[in-house]
Amino acid sequence: MALxxxxxxxxxxxxxxxxxxxxxxxxxxAADAAAFACADPSNLCVDAGGAKWEAGKSASAKDKKKRSExxxxxxxLTIEGGRGSLFVNGRYAGTxxxxxxxxxxxxxxVQVRDGSTVLSQGVLTVPKGASxxxxxxxx
Amino acid sequence: xxxxxxxxxxxxxxxxxxxxxxxxxxxxxxGARKRAEAQVLGRDLVKADPTAAGMHYDSRAAEWGDxxxxxxxxxxxxxAAEKDREVPMAEAAxxxxxxxxxxxxxxxxxxxxxxxxxxxxxxxxxxxxxxNDTVAKAQTLAESLARGDxxxxxxxxxxxxxxxDRKPINAKAMFASGAAVTGLGGAxxxxxxxxxxxxxxxxxxxxxxxxxGSEYDQVAAKGERANLIAGVGLGLGGALVLGxxxxxxxxxxxxxxxxxxxPEERKTVRIAPALNGVSISGxx
Numbered sequence: 001m002a003l004x005x006x007x008x009x010x011x012x013x014x015x016x017x018x019x020x021x022x023x024x025x026x027x028x029x030a031a032d033a034a035a036f037a038c039a040d041p042s043n044l045c046v047d048a049g050g051a052k053w054e055a056g057k058s059a060s061a062k063d064k065k066k067r068s069e070x071x072x073x074x075x076x077l078t079i080e081g082g083r084g085s086l087f088v089n090g091r092y093a094g095t096x097x098x099x100x101x102x103x104x105x106x107x108x109x110v111q112v113r114d115g116s117t118v119l120s121q122g123v124l125t126v127p128k129g130a131s132x133x134x135x136x137x138x139x
Numbered sequence: 140x141x142x143x144x145x146x147x148x149x150x151x152x153x154x155x156x157x158x159x160x161x162x163x164x165x166x167x168x169x170g171a172r173k174r175a176e177a178q179v180l181g182r183d184l185v186k187a188d189p190t191a192a193g194m195h196y197d198s199r200a201a202e203w204g205d206x207x208x209x210x211x212x213x214x215x216x217x218x219a220a221e222k223d224r225e226v227p228m229a230e231a232a233x234x235x236x237x238x239x240x241x242x243x244x245x246x247x248x249x250x251x252x253x254x255x256x257x258x259x260x261x262x263x264x265x266x267x268x269x270x271n272d273t274v275a276k277a278q279t280l281a282e283s284l285a286r287g288d289x290x291x292x293x294x295x296x297x298x299x300x301x302x303x304d305r306k307p308i309n310a311k312a313m314f315a316s317g318a319a320v321t322g323l324g325g326a327x328x329x330x331x332x333x334x335x336x337x338x339x340x341x342x343x344x345x346x347x348x349x350x351x352g353s354e355y356d357q358v359a360a361k362g363e364r365a366n367l368i369a370g371v372g373l374g375l376g377g378a379l380v381l382g383x384x385x386x387x388x389x390x391x392x393x394x395x396x397x398x399x400x401x402p403e404e405r406k407t408v409r410i411a412p413a414l415n416g417v418s419i420s421g422x423x
Contacts, residue, residue, distance in 0.1 A: 090252025
């Protein structure tokens with residue numbers, strides 16, 4: 001009797017585990033998508049750090065003078081749905097994913113590109129000492 | 140293991156070490172000088188350890204964001220992928236070539252810092268072409284390695300090479316040669332037999348008490364010569380007959396095997412009359 005109950009319960013447990021696994025697998029992408037969705041028309045979203053993003057703009061000569069490296073901020077970048085490199089103030093900053101790249105506080109020219117495709121471009125105002133998190137949507 | 144470490148190291152390796160505020164001016168000449176220094180060590184490393192060369196180029200490329208050094212890193216990783224048959228190496232090569240493309244297209248963008256140029260703008264189109272070729276090559280290699288084509292191709296090549304190395308036996312020629320050698324052996328055996336008979340005759344004459352003096356010496360010399368002919372003839376003839384028979388057997392077996400092969404694989408020789416005599420044709 002005990003042997004029979006083991007034989008019955010083992011396949012049932014396996015089926016339950018498979019079902020739970022399948023449910024978790026199908027639910028996971030939806031949860032990720034909800035967490036990283038960036039619906040901004042400029043393809044760039046500021047997730048944290050209180051930075052201001054102005055798409056399509058470029059820093060003026062006055063902005064360039066005002067940039068401060070004495071109390072720099074830092075930028076982290078994630079690209080959703082693809083790859084790309086970050087350029088800050090006309091120079092290569094790194095290829096995503098990036099974490100805590102030092103950038104001067106103030107208004108910085110930012111461009112994210114994948115080869116010939118510019119994913120996002122504009123001015124990112126970084127507060128002094130702030131840790132800014134950016135998510136870029138790869139179309 | 141190295142590949143996994145490398146894959147994890149990509150973001151770190153691709154982070155430049157310079158600041159993004161206005162710094163000292165960098166010209167293409169400065170870039171070329173710094174690149175040449177990196178390439179001296181890199182070229183030596185590629186031959187000995189392509190993975191180490193790739194990592195060396197990676198770190199040096201990241202210092203100023205040099206697209207040429209990223210392409211050199213990609214080439215080194217391709218060499219490593221081909222050597223170690225590792226997909227992550229091919230993927231690392233692809234990513235380095237893509238970083239080079241990011242840098243090259245950005246170099247043409249008005250947003251690029253005019254005071255920070257590591258390459259001449261005129262060199263960009265050629266480098267873009269090189270980068271695209273490298274991406275395509277790395278991608279093809281990664282797909283091929285993922286499918287396991289390399290190993291299959293390598294083993295197929297080895298098998299084919301083995302087949303090519305073993306030249307097929309010309310069965311008819313082998314049989315004919317065997318027959319000829321057997322015939323020759325038979326003739327030499329016959330000579331040996333003649334020597335044996337002559338030796339026996341001379342022996343009986345030498346044992347005759349009426350034969351003595353110079354006549355005996357002549358009979359003894361003839362007998363020795365006949366014995367030598369008998370020894371050499373029987374020995375050599377026997378060996379030739381044995382060898383010839385063996386060749387005939389090999390030829391026969393090879394002919395049987397070749398009959399079992401499909402017609403296109405069979406090696407055939409045709410001898411036919413021609414205008415000027417005989418023509419020999421066939422598949423070899």
